Every structure is written in structure tokens, then in C-alpha cells.
């Protein structure tokens with residue numbers, strides 16, 4: 001059974017490659033000709049650990065192909081995944097345009113029975129719209145399934161190969177069986193495959209992201225109180241995370257969530273609630289706290305320099321919205337660097353993977369440096385924005401010697417504050 005994956009981005013490329021790696025024949029389709037050309041030339045257009053090797057192997061073994069030709073992909077496959085983007089629309093709702101465009105395209109080109117699987121994150125009711133869009137173009141039989149994706153960038157391969165669970169939304173047991181068989185190689189350690197109705201599957205994805213975003217904003221708010229009352233949020237985090245009802249994950253305070261999912265998905269749930277007469281008061285607050293967290297950090301830097309950054313040079317370590325990805329979508333670094341530039345600072349930045357993407361945001365307004373040490377040469381302070389592993393244990397003597405003043409603003413609480421003080425740094429972190 002061949003599998004077609006439409007949309008070859010962070011999700012589609014990872015899903016397609018992992019399905020191929022489990023022995024399936026997979027064709028990945030994208031309308032971006034440059035992306036497909038690059039993939040066919042052996043270049044992987046995004047940074048995701050382990051992905052390039054996996055793509056190369058499965059291409060070489062003939063199980064993974066790339067094309068811009070939707071008809072070719074659809075016609076040889078029984079399973080067709082929709083994995084295109086669902087960006088935030090102007091009104092905050094998820095923009096389903098690309099999903100429905102693909103659905104119509106599948107309808108136009110299909111040559112027999114297909115199972116159409118929606119993997120994009122979409123509001124409740126979208127599967128029905130996909131069904132109508134396909135139906136408007138074809139008289140062939142088909143089923144529509146919701147199969148939301150829970151992978152996280154930076155660990156996408158691992159998450160896909162060993163998911164905590166697979167969610168399948170369908171009203172037909174025989175269709176569920178086909179999807180279960182496809183995922184069987186990935187759940188060999190008895191992780192659950194949860195079959196449910198379609199609206200519940202669509203809602204599960206949003207509820208998961210909304211809850212994770214809530215944990216982040218909650219801890220950021222607690223961190224702000226810690227700063228005022230003289231508590232250390234690291235101790236507090238450990239104190240609550242060891243409670244089995246709470247758990248240790250997603251309790252790290254920082255610069256707020258970013259990326260291509262949480263910001264738009266939180267907005268989309270708020271809109272879905274509003275559309276159905278439910279005011280999402282908690283998520284409204286989650287989003288407000290997320291926005292103000294970045295400002296809270298910017299204010300710390302500004303205050304240190306007497307609210308005037310003109311003539312100051314700030315070294316920024318980390319640009320991607322999280323480590324182990326080159327994704328800059330809604331990255332805190334953008335808000336923070338824009339604020340520094342606006343206040344007259346010179347910004348020297350380094351990121352292990354995201355500098356090509358970051359150049360598209362900042363052009364030549366930021367000095368991009370090949371190493372984190374090059375970025376701090378002659379700077380007034382180093383500002384840690386993304387917690388890449390290589391920033392966790394720098395040569396502090398060298399850092400102090402390179403900086404004009406020994407000042408660290410640590411947006412990710414990477415260092416021990418007593419050690420930093422002992423080393424002679426003026427060290428500012430979050431919630432400590």
C-alpha cells in the first residue's frame with residue numbers, strides 16, 4: 001500500500017520519511033517546486049536532527065520519492081495524508097485554505113477509493129469540510145480520517161518513531177484498522193492507539209497544545225512572583241514537579257512559548273470557543289502572560305543599562321524558537337532583538353542552525369557571528385535566548401575576558417546563580 005503525503009514541511013517530511021523507514025512506499029508532494037527540487041537533489045530544506053540521514057537512506061533504497069505532481073502521488077496511493085500548514089488567519093482563526101485546496105485537488109485527481117487523512121492541526125468540523133470539498137470534485141468513494149500529529153521540532157524523528165500515543169478520528173472501524181496497521185511498527189512498546197470520533201480527535205490536538213502553553217505561562221507567572229518575594233523558581237519547580245499529580249515536564253520558566261504551533265493553536269481554540277459561545281478565560285490569560293513575559297525580560301536588560309541602549313553592543317546566543325531546530329516562526333528572539341535595535345543597541349548574534357533563517361528576518365540589521373565566542377567580542381552583555389546545548393557550559397573565563405563588562409542575561413536559567421556570582425558576573429535570570 002503506497003502512502004502519499006501532501007505538504008512536505010516539518011510534519012509532512014518527517015511523517016513521510018518515517019513511514020518509508022517502516023517499509024512503506026511513500027511519495028511526498030509539495031507545491032513548492034524549489035523545496036522538491038532540493039529534496040530530489042539530496043538536500044533537506046529544514047534542520048531536524050537525524051532527518052537528513054533518514055531521508056537519504058530511504059531515497060537510496062527507493063521507498064521515498066518527492067514530486068510537485070499531486071495527481072501522480074494521489075493516483076498510486078490508497079492513503080493520502082494532508083500535512084499542509086494551517087497558519088493563523090487575520091481574525092485569529094486557523095486558516096484552512098491550504099487544507100481545503102489540497103482536498104479539492106485530491107478530489108479532482110483521484111482514480112478510485114482513497115482514505116484521506118488529515119494530519120494538519122485543524123478546528124473541529126474541518127474533516128466535514130474536507131469531505132465536502134473532495135465530494136464536490138469526484139464521484140469515487142473515499143473516507144476522511146483525523147490523525148493529528150503531536151511531534152515536537154528538535155525531537156521530531158524520535159517523537160514520530162516512538163509516539164506517546166496515536167490518535168485516530170473516524171466513524172468506521174474498518175478504516176481505523178487500516179490506519180492502525182500503518183502505525184503498528186511505531187507502537188511496539190504498547191503505546192496506545194486511541195480510536196475516537198472525528199470531532200474529539202480534532203479537539204484533542206488543540207487541547208494538548210493549549211494545556212502545554214498553559215503550563216508555560218503558569219510557570220512564567222510564578223517566576224515573576226518568585227523574583228519579588230525572594231524565592232528561587234528552580235527550587236519551586238523541583239518542589240512541585242516531584243508531585244506525581246503535577247509531573248516534572250514543561251515547568252521551566254523562560255521567555256514564553258513561540259514557534260509555529262502554540263501561538264496559533266492557542267488563538268484558534270480561543271476563536272473556536274468564541275464561535276460557540278464559550279469564553280476561554282484561561283487561554284486569554286495564557287496568551288497575555290506569554291506576550292508580557294518577553295517584555296518582562298526586555299525590561300530587565302533595559303533597566304540594567306539605565307533604559308538607554310544607544311552605543312551598547314549586546315551579544316545574543318540563540319535565535320531559533322527552541323533548540324535543535326532552525327525554525328524562527330514566532331521566536332522570542334525576534335521580539336527581543338527588535339526591542340534592542342529600537343533602543344539603539346548593536347546586536348551580535350549566534351545560533352548553531354537558525355542563522356540563515358534569521359537573516360531573512362533581520363537582514364543586515366544584526367551582525368551574525370560564526371561562533372558564540374565571536375558574538376561576545378567587545379559586547380556589553382551576553383543575552384541567552386535559546387537553550388542550545390553548546391551554551392550550557394561555556395568557558396566562563398573566556399566569556400568574562402571577551403565581554404566589555406561581565407554581564408549575563410539568561411532567559412533560560414542555564415547557569416547556577418551562586419557560581420556566576422563567584423565568577424564575578426552580574427547575572428540576571430528568570431524567577432531567581
Ligand SMILES: NC(=O)c1ccc[n+]([C@@H]2O[C@H](COP(=O)([O-])OP(=O)(O)OC[C@H]3O[C@@H](n4cnc5c(N)ncnc54)[C@H](O)[C@@H]3O)[C@@H](O)[C@H]2O)c1
Nearest residue numbers: 007008009010011030031032084085086098120121149153
Ligand atoms: N511543526 C510542528 O512542530 C507541528 C507539530 C504538530 C502539528 N503541526 C501541524 O502540522 C501542519 C503542518 O505544519 P508544518 O510545520 O509542517 O508546516 P510547514 O509550513 O513546515 O509545511 C507546510 C508545507 O505545505 C506545503 N503546501 C501548502 N499548500 C500546499 C498545496 N496546496 N499543495 C502541496 N503542498 C502545499 C507548503 O509548501 C509547505 O512546504 C500544521 O497544521 C501544523 O499546525 C505542526
